[in-house]
Amino acid sequence: MPILLGSIADDYTGASDLANTLTKNGLATVQTIGIPDPSLALPDVDAVVVSLKIRSVAADEAVDAATKAEEWLRGRGAGHVLYKICSTFDCTDQGNIGPVTEALCQAAGGATVLVTPAFPETGRTVYLGHLFVAGQPLNESPLKDHPLNPMHDANLVRVMARQSRGAVGLIDLATVTAGPSAVKARLDALRAAGVSAAIADAIFERDLETLGEVALQTPVSTGASGLGLGLARALARSGRASSAGAGTTDAMRPVGGLAAIVAGSCSAATLRQLDIAEQSMPVLRLDPEKLLAGSDEIAAAISWAGERISTGPVVVAASASPEVVSRLQARHGREASGHAIESATATIASELVARGVRRLVVAGGETSGAAVDRLAIPAFLIGPEIAPGVPVLRTIGNPQGDMLLALKSGNFGGDDFFTAALAMMR
Ligand SMILES: Nc1ncnc2c1ncn2[C@@H]1O[C@H](COP(=O)(O)OP(=O)(O)O)[C@@H](O)[C@H]1O
Numbered sequence: 564m565p566i567l568l569g570s571i572a573d574d575y576t577g578a579s580d581l582a583n584t585l586t587k588n589g590l591a592t593v594q595t596i597g598i599p600d601p602s603l604a605l606p607d608v609d610a611v612v613v614s615l616k617i618r619s620v621a622a623d624e625a626v627d628a629a630t631k632a633e634e635w636l637r638g639r640g641a642g643h644v645l646y647k648i649c650s651t652f653d654c655t656d657q658g659n660i661g662p663v664t665e666a667l668c669q670a671a672g673g674a675t676v677l678v679t680p681a682f683p684e685t686g687r688t689v690y691l692g693h694l695f696v697a698g699q700p701l702n703e704s705p706l707k708d709h710p711l712n713p714m715h716d717a718n719l720v721r722v723m724a725r726q727s728r729g730a731v732g733l734i735d736l737a738t739v740t741a742g743p744s745a746v747k748a749r750l751d752a753l754r755a756a757g758v759s760a761a762i763a764d765a766i767f768e769r770d771l772e773t774l775g776e777v778a779l780q781t782p783v784s785t786g787a788s789g790l791g792l793g794l795a796r797a798l799a800r801s802g803r804a805s806s807a808g809a810g811t812t813d814a815m816r817p818v819g820g821l822a823a824i825v826a827g828s829c830s831a832a833t834l835r836q837l838d839i840a841e842q843s844m845p846v847l848r849l850d851p852e853k854l855l856a857g858s859d860e861i862a863a864a865i866s867w868a869g870e871r872i873s874t875g876p877v878v879v880a881a882s883a884s885p886e887v888v889s890r891l892q893a894r895h896g897r898e899a900s901g902h903a904i905e906s907a908t909a910t911i912a913s914e915l916v917a918r919g920v921r922r923l924v925v926a927g928g929e930t931s932g933a934a935v936d937r938l939a940i941p942a943f944l945i946g947p948e949i950a951p952g953v954p955v956l957r958t959i960g961n962p963q964g965d966m967l968l969a970l971k972s973g974n975f976g977g978d979d980f981f982t983a984a985l986a987m988m989r
């Protein structure tokens with residue numbers, strides 16, 4: 564069956580967030596890790612989300628991987644491809660939102676690309692091109708302290724222009740409120756003026772429904788789960804979607820086995836969730852300096868977890884406050900610290916799976932990418948939602964056998980997320 568909607572996600576937590584939104588809004592969806600091997604049996608679905616780990620790599624590498632994924636999705640019938648970015652517009656002045664958006668647009672024959680990270684359900688809104696995170700301008704939100712891509716400018720037209728070759732325009736709220744024809748007319752006018760991408764305002768889900776309807780008439784769009792909601796609802800309204808939530812029942816079958824949580828996110832929400840988890844389960848706080856010094860800290864963590872895991876879930880966390888992260892980065896460099904810690908948490912996750920863990924929660928986008936790659940999991944069915952943006956995932960074609968995972972975006976989830984997740988993963 565040809566797919567209706569294709570998506571390329573720039574990280575794995577973002578991919579599961581989008582797959583959750585598409586499923587909830589009427590599209591049977593599967594999440595793949597990279598372009599799947601032809602031998603992998605995937606269910607018949609309306610939408611495929613190809614997860615890539617390209618948010619923090621060099622722009623040319625990101626463009627190359629995204630272009631190949633676009634080709635693969637078009638080959639499976641996708642009429643529209645959504646480039647799934649973070650709802651907090653995580654990027655640097657070098658990219659990768661601008662370069663990838665422009666490359667995908669070119670591959671699809673042009674047209675001005677509609678871009679919006681709005682995701683009202685998690686408090687991300689865009690007004691006059693400025694992104695607000697739970698009511699705070701992006702540059703005043705906790706994203707100003709992100710370990711890999713600190714965000715210092717809430718004006719997305721400016722942010723996107725710094726990393727794009729073409730001009731960047733705005734579709735303001737007045738136009739969005741006027742409905743799909745007004746948005747389409749504005750997009751056409753921007754295209755005639757040679758503008759390659761347009762940041763669209765959106766505050767409420769109804770704005771995203773308008774934007775989704777217009778985006779669907781174009782080959783490519785760029786956005787977060789909010790735009791996914793708009794696209795999915797437009798497809799469902801058109802009567803083309805097969806059925807809501809296919810895969811969810813299968814995804815809920817219990818897997819048993821041991822349970823663990825591995826955290827590498829330093830986001831404010833994850834730091835709070837770790838404090839709360841400490842009240843109900845053993846939590847090991849890794850020493851980042853020791854992690855960078857060699858493998859002893861990893862071995863000690865595996866042995867600590869091994870002694871406790873048969874009696875209940877354990878948490879292993881590299882996560883630290885912005886001050887601790889800054890000190891480490893000042894000594895070892897931003898990228899080197901991030902990558903070394905991702906590699907360490909991935910090793911810990913895979914060693915825990917080797918010791919019988921079949922229910923695994925990973926906190927952090929890059930952290931999840933490194934762990935899922937290390938486990939060589941090829942794809943996921945989408946299960947029930949634990950918190951907005953975070954579903955239970957069930958592995959497809961996993962070399963370790965069936966597992967349930969939750970890949971939690973650093974900033975998502977309530978304070979009791981970890982216990983809530985494990986309660987749903989049986
Ligand atoms: N104590 C620490 N010091 C510095 N960097 C850290 C520390 N703990 C984790 N990191 C790194 O911070 C980054 C967090 O990014 P990510 O996993 O995407 O989380 P989020 O979802 O919150 O963005 C990763 O590269 C991770 O390895």
Ligand SMILES: O=C(O)[C@@H](O)C(=O)COP(=O)(O)O
Binds near residue numbers: 577927973
């Ligand atoms: O759109 C979002 O906010 C998330 O889906 C997302 O992309 C999360 O990225 P991380 O915070 O790096 O996990």
